[in-house]
Amino acid sequence: MPKSKRNKQVTLSKTKKKGREHKESIVSTIREAVEQYNSAYVFSFENMRNIKFKEFRDQLKASSRFFLGSNKVMQVALGRSVSDEIRTGLYNISKVLRGDSGLLLTNLPNEEVHRLFNEFEEYDFARTGTLATEKVELNEGPLDQFTHEMEPFLRKQGMPVRLNKGVVELISDYVVCEEGKPISPEASRILRLMGIKMATFRLHLLCRWSPEDFEVYQDGLENSDIETS
CATH class of the missing domain: 3.30.70.1730 (Ribosomal protein L10, N-terminal RNA-binding domain)
Structure with missing residues (x-):
């Protein structure tokens, strides 16, 4: 041996x-x-x-x-x-x-x-820098998936939102992430809130x-x- x-x-x-x-x-x-x-x-x-x-x-x-x-x-x-x-x-x-x-x-x-x-x-959930697997876009109007307490946080992430009679409202269309492009820190937080997993x-x-x-x-x-x- x-x-x-x-x-x-x-x-x-x-x-x-x-x-x-x-x-x-x-x-x-x-x-x-x-x-x-x-x-x-x-x-x-x-x-x-x-x-x-x-x-x-x-x-x-x-x-x-x-x-x-x-x-x-x-x-x-x-x-x-x-x-x-x-x-x-x-x-x-x-x-x-x-x-x-x-x-x-x-x-x-x-x-x-x-x-x-x-x-x-x-x-x-995708971390910052991960390439997005799809485009995620939110349309102008009420965002029923978010409570009114979330409005200040969403604004800090760059989303054009406001409170309208206690309802979080998007005042213009907003692209969270683009397919094939790196996910920003803000987009990563928003996708997590939306329950969208990309990793x-x-x-x-x-x-x-x-x-x-x-x-x-x-x-x-x-x-x-x-x-x-």
Whole structure:
């Protein structure tokens, strides 16, 4: 049986002692976990929602472990080349860890992992800067969905409103957001008040490693240095 490379010493960036110890702890934790699970995946995410992700993670905690954080630290833990990888072929995983991505270590069958990720989708209110998925326009006239107490707040968001006999009234047509354009802070607040959700939290599998093979799932990865079986 080949000698494990998990305990090889690594050099992390120069930081304060506390920061260095924290990074070393993460590296050690990932390396120990790699020995406990059958396969490893890199996944990307869009419109991350921490609470929803925690629920998804807890759903799989009996069979899997997730890591999010510094990609560089995870790369160091896994190994960034053949010479420092902790298991054969695992350094290919670290090459895909870039941008908004995370690491999944699991004992679940490949088909089950794909099913869970493909079915995961959570809708939420859009944050500032998110691209609007549709145009939202309010027509001149009464806004029955808002109570009279909301009128000062709506005015602060730039809406041309007034109170007319205790009813919030729009004195001219107003575009909250345009499809394909970034949502402003004011528009984000108004859309939330209207109950309109434009953000979808999704997870996308990018690649999979196992002792037998390595697969890349997503087109467009810079995989010129990635070895596939």
